Amino acid sequence: MIENEGRLNSNFFDRLTETVQQSGPVEAAKFLVDSMRNQQRYTELFEALKMYHRMELGLPAVQTDLAGANSKIGGISEALQDNLDKRLIDSCREVGTALLRKGMLQDGWMYMRAVGDRVAAAEAMKDVVVNQDNLDTVLGLLVHEAVDVKRGTQLSLEMRGTCNTITMLDSVVSMRGRDDQQLAVGVLVEHVHQELLNSLRSDLARRENWAEAHLESNEQSVDKLLGSRPGLLKDGTYHLDTTHLASTVRFARILDDKKQLRLALDLAQYGRQLHPQYQYPSEEPFADLYPMSIAWFRAILGEHVDAATKLFLQKAESIDPQEHGTIAIETYADLLTRVGKPEEAMRFLIKRMPKGMRPFGIAPSLIELAEASGCYELMLEHAKEKLDDIGFAAALLQRASVHDDSIGHKKTSDF
Numbered sequence: 159m160i161e162n163e164g165r166l167n168s169n170f171f172d173r174l175t176e177t178v179q180q181s182g183p184v185e186a187a188k189f190l191v192d193s194m195r196n197q198q199r200y201t202e203l204f205e206a207l208k209m210y211h212r213m214e215l216g217l218p219a220v221q222t223d224l225a226g227a228n229s230k231i232g233g234i235s236e237a238l239q240d241n242l243d244k245r246l247i248d249s250c251r252e253v254g255t256a257l258l259r260k261g262m263l264q265d266g267w268m269y270m271r272a273v274g275d276r277v278a279a280a281e282a283m284k285d286v287v288v289n290q291d292n293l294d295t296v297l298g299l300l301v302h303e304a305v306d307v308k309r310g311t312q313l314s315l316e317m318r319g320t321c322n323t324i325t326m327l328d329s330v331v332s333m334r335g336r337d338d339q340q341l342a343v344g345v346l347v348e349h350v351h352q353e354l355l356n357s358l359r360s361d362l363a364r365r366e367n368w369a370e371a372h373l374e375s376n377e378q379s380v381d382k383l384l385g386s387r388p389g390l391l392k393d394g395t396y397h398l399d400t401t402h403l404a405s406t407v408r409f410a411r412i413l414d415d416k417k418q419l420r421l422a423l424d425l426a427q428y429g430r431q432l433h434p435q436y437q438y439p440s441e442e443p444f445a446d447l448y449p450m451s452i453a454w455f456r457a458i459l460g461e462h463v464d465a466a467t468k469l470f471l472q473k474a475e476s477i478d479p480q481e482h483g484t485i486a487i488e489t490y491a492d493l494l495t496r497v498g499k500p501e502e503a504m505r506f507l508i509k510r511m512p513k514g515m516r517p518f519g520i521a522p523s524l525i526e527l528a529e530a531s532g533c534y535e536l537m538l539e540h541a542k543e544k545l546d547d548i549g550f551a552a553a554l555l556q557r558a559s560v561h562d563d564s565i566g567h568k569k570t571s572d573f
Contacts, residue, residue, distance in 0.1 A: 184213050198260070200253045204269065207249035215242055247273055258282035263295045267303065280306035293317055301330055301342075308341040315349050324405045336412065343409045344418045350398070350406045351380070351421040354428065357397035358383055381427040391431045400436040403429055407451050408440060414496075416459060423455040443473035443486040454493070463497050479512050487511060491521035501531035508540045525552050529560065 170193065177186040187210040194203035209219040215238060234242075254269030259282050270279045283305065288296050293313070300310030311331075314323040323346060331342045358380060365387070377383050384390060407429060410422035429437065430448040440447040444454075450469070457466035467490075474490035487510050494503035504527035511517070522530070528537045534557040541550035 183219070184210070187213050187219065198256070200256050200260075200262075201265070203256075204249055204253045207252070208246065211242060211245040211249065214245075217242070251275060251278060255279070255282040259285065261286050261292070263292065263299060267299055267305075271303075276303075276305045280309070288313055288317070290317070297326070301326065304334055304338055307331065307334065307338040308345055311342040311345040312349075315345065320346075320350065320353070320399070320402045324402060324409075327409060328405075339412050340414065343412055344415055346406055347410050347413065347418050347421050347425070350402060351425055354398045354403070354425065355380055355383075361395075361397055362387060380424045384428065384431060391428075391433060394433040394435070396432060396436060400429075400432060401438070404438050404440070404447060407447065408444070411444075411451065411454055414458070419455050419459055423452060423459070426451040426455060441485070442477050442482050443470060443489050457493060458496055460497075467493060467497065474506075474510065479515060483518060484511060484515050485518050485520065488518055488521035491527075495522055495527065495530065500527045501533045501536070503527055504531060504533065504536055508536065524549070525556060528553055529556060 174186055174189060177189050187206065191203065191206045191210050194200075194206045212221070213219050217234065217238075250269040251273045254266045254273060255278055257263075257266030257269065258279060260266075263283070263286070266282070267279070270282075279299070283296070283299070286292075286296065297310050297314060300306045300313070311323060311327070314326055318326075327342055327346065331339055334342075355378065362383065403425060407422060407426050410418070410425070413419050413422060426448050430452060437448060439445050444450045453462070453466040453469055457463045470486075470490045470493050474486045477486040479487065487507070491503040491507050494500070494506065500522070503521065504524060507521060507524065507527070524537045524540070528534045534553045537553040538550060541547075541553060
């Protein structure tokens with residue numbers, strides 16, 4: 159077993175040469191890898207690993223431009239290339255995570271981007287000390303590159319405040335997938351609710367004739383705390399930046415988590431009691447922001463579902479798509495889906511979506527609704543009427559691949 163040098167010195171070159179002569183080039187490459195790893199020279203480690211893996215597979219240590227001039231250096235089989243690629247991905251993961259742990263974030267992500275393993279990258283960044291000097295880079299990876307959107311949002315709230323975080327969610331997180339959006343918005347809702355709760359409790363504690371029992375009860379509902387002091391907000395009093403409140407309620411409509419939805423409902427109920435000058439109008443079908451949001455949150459929580467669906471149906475049927483686009487139609491379909499009526503949502507979209515209008519992407523797609531409801535015939539018939547060959551094929555093939563047991567058995571027998 160060859161002992162590794164703790165650092166490079168004049169003996170290193172002799173040791174490497176001796177290893178080639180005594181144990182062969184593969185062992186020498188391993189010695190090189192171990193030396194770079196021990197010294198934490200990670201850029202050099204990646205180059206050493208590339209040589210080592212190539213030689214393990216019987217390839218020359220370095221790929222050169224002479225590939226076409228020598229059959230041994232030339233093209234390799236597909237299977238061998240696949241094996242080499244997998245080893246190089248593992249090398250990227252080792253080097254990338256090591257660099258991230260050391261706080262060399264840009265360099266580390268250069269390797270990890272090729273791997274696509276955001277979970278490993280997030281784990282490697284857990285112990286990185288975040289300060290104002292590296293905050294932009296950290297948020298760039300955690301949020302913009304979606305390495306860990308939840309932690310990125312938490313850091314933004316802690317170090318940049320609510321206003322900047324809301325701007326970030328508007329400009330960056332809104333472009334990400336639904337799962338990432340829910341992680342970020344959930345953090346925001348919890349933060350803003352706690353901020354409002356603390357501010358309200360402090361205000362009530364300062365006021366005369368407010369029962370101490372309310373403080374001692376550790377009440378976590380903003381709405382119940384307000385109930386102990388009726389009319390508190392009528393004179394224009396507020397306990398949180400009202401624009402932050404409105405933005406948070408707007409974002410929260412994407413949430414599915416019941417606990418976070420309860421907090422969002424609590425925020426909306428507080429907003430509903432603000433002085434009218436602080437109840438800002440929003441976009442349809444939530445122009446009346448707080449009452450409509452309250453109806454929405456309650457419906458998703460399984461409360462007053464029929465009343466909410468009637469309310470949003472009225473919006474969907476009365477709001478002019480030429481002026482507002484299809485947002486009200488899609489919002490109603492999304493609500494139907496989330497209260498367990500995907501087939502009804504699909505029928506409504508097929509009936510009401512104007513031809514040639516680009517959707518906002520709020521409602522699930524027809525193929526998603528067909529899968530959720532198991533009713534592919536609706537989509538198949540609709541695609542036929544529209545002469546939509548790709549839509550028809552998608553529904554037909556999805557139904558076959560998901561629900562046809564004979565295809566499933568055939569797939570199994572192929573292995």
